[in-house]
Amino acid sequence: MAKLTKRHKEALSKFEKEKLYSLEEAVELVKKISYAKFDASVDLNVRLGVDPRKANQLVRGSVTLPHGTGKDKKVLVLCTPDKEEEAKAAGADFVGLDEYVQKIKDGWTDVDVVITMPSVMPKVGALGRILGPRGLMPNPKTGTVTMEVGKAVEAAKAGKIDFKVDKYGIVHSAIGKLNFSNEKIIDNANELLTTIIKLKPSAAKGTYVISTTISSTMSPGVKVDIKSVHA
Numbered sequence: 518m519a520k521l522t523k524r525h526k527e528a529l530s531k532f533e534k535e536k537l538y539s540l541e542e543a544v545e546l547v548k549k550i551s552y553a554k555f556d557a558s559v560d561l562n563v564r565l566g567v568d569p570r571k572a573n574q575l576v577r578g579s580v581t582l583p584h585g586t587g588k589d590k591k592v593l594v595l596c597t598p599d600k601e602e603e604a605k606a607a608g609a610d611f612v613g614l615d616e617y618v619q620k621i622k623d624g625w626t627d628v629d630v631v632i633t634m635p636s637v638m639p640k641v642g643a644l645g646r647i648l649g650p651r652g653l654m655p656n657p658k659t660g661t662v663t664m665e666v667g668k669a670v671e672a673a674k675a676g677k678i679d680f681k682v683d684k685y686g687i688v689h690s691a692i693g694k695l696n697f698s699n700e701k702i703i704d705n706a707n708e709l710l711t712t713i714i715k716l717k718p719s720a721a722k723g724t725y726v727i728s729t730t731i732s733s734t735m736s737p738g739v740k741v742d743i744k745s746v747h748a
Contacts (some may be wrong), residue, residue, distance in 0.1 A: 529737050539745035543731045544702045546739045548695065557695045557734035558587070559702055563688045563713055564727040573720040576688065577681035579659040580712040584701040585676030587694030590629040592673050593617060595641055595655075600634065600666050607670035618644065626651055630673045632661045652679070680709070686727075688713060695733050706731065710746045 532538075532546050544559075551557055567574040593611040594604035595618065604612045611617060611628065614637060621644050631648060633641045633655045641648075641655060648654040655661040659679040663669050680690050692705040710729065717725045729746075730738035 532739060534737070535740070537740050537742035540703055540706055540731075540741050541699070541745070543739040543741045544699050544706070547731055547733050547736055548699070550739075551695055551733040551736040553695070553733065553735040555734075556587075557736075558691045559693045559695060559697070559731065559733050561688075561690055561692050561706055561709060562730045562732070562738065563710065564729075565682055565686050565688065565713075565721075566724045566727050567682060567686055567718060567721045569682050569684055569686055571720065574718045575682065576713065576716050576718065577656075577658065577679070578712060578716050579677055579679045580709055581672060582676040582678060582692060582705040582708055584693060584697065584705055586678065586691050586705075587697060588629075588691070590673055591627065592630045592632060592670050593628040594666050594670060595631065595633040595637055596666055597634065597637065603667040604632075604670055607667035608674050609666075609670045614640065621647055626653060628653065630661065630679075631655050632663070632666055632669045632673070634664060634666065635662055638662060652681070678709075680713070706741075707746055710743070714746075 532550065538546060547559065565576060567576055569575055591610045592608070594609045595614050596604055596612065597614065601612050618640055626647065631653045645654055660669055660672065678690055680688050682688050690709060692709055693702045714726065726743045729741040729743050731741055732738040
């Protein structure tokens with residue numbers, strides 16, 4: 518087991534690790550116990566009562582956070598030439614097709630979002646082994662396979678995030694930066710949590726949201742009372 522640092526021990530002494538706090542209290546606490554010397558990310562972890570191995574219990578979706586994530590996302594658009602100007606005008610960082618498909622096959626994945634069109638999915642599909650594990654594979658359900666590439670780029674730049682339950686039944690996502698106001702972090706957390714709640718699979722039985730924890734890059738996690746979320 519990793520040895521706790523003096524700062525981590527001090528942070529743990531400022532709250533009750535097993536207590537459920539309201540979202541407002543939890544955000545306030547995370548700011549008090551964060552000791553990073555850089556502008557850390559604020560993260561939300563939601564453990565769900567689903568079996569991700571079953572297709573009818575897979576929770577995935579996208580949501581536009583009201584105040585963005587605080588990170589400037591690098592967007593790649595894989596499209597036909599007639600859509601390139603639309604993508605560039607919307608603010609895409611990289612636009613093209615064959616040259617980027619080859620770059621990705623060669624190991625390049627220095628982007629945060631990949632957007633493409635239905636007509637070029639056969640080419641993009643071949644990149645699944647590389648893009649899939651990194652959470653970059655375009656998907657119609659998250660709006661990243663679309664003919665409206667310009668709108669998709671604008672949404673990604675504005676704070677749209679994709680999320681998917683992992684093999685342990687946990688959804689993990691950044692919801693802002695530590696320098697955000699409490700209100701902005703709360704708004705973003707509410708937006709993500711209410712979206713996840715609405716996506717409860719009908720096949721999932723028992724408690725759906727088992728636990729919710731909020732933390733910063735270098736802070737302990739604070740448990741959130743899901744009842745305090747404004748659904």
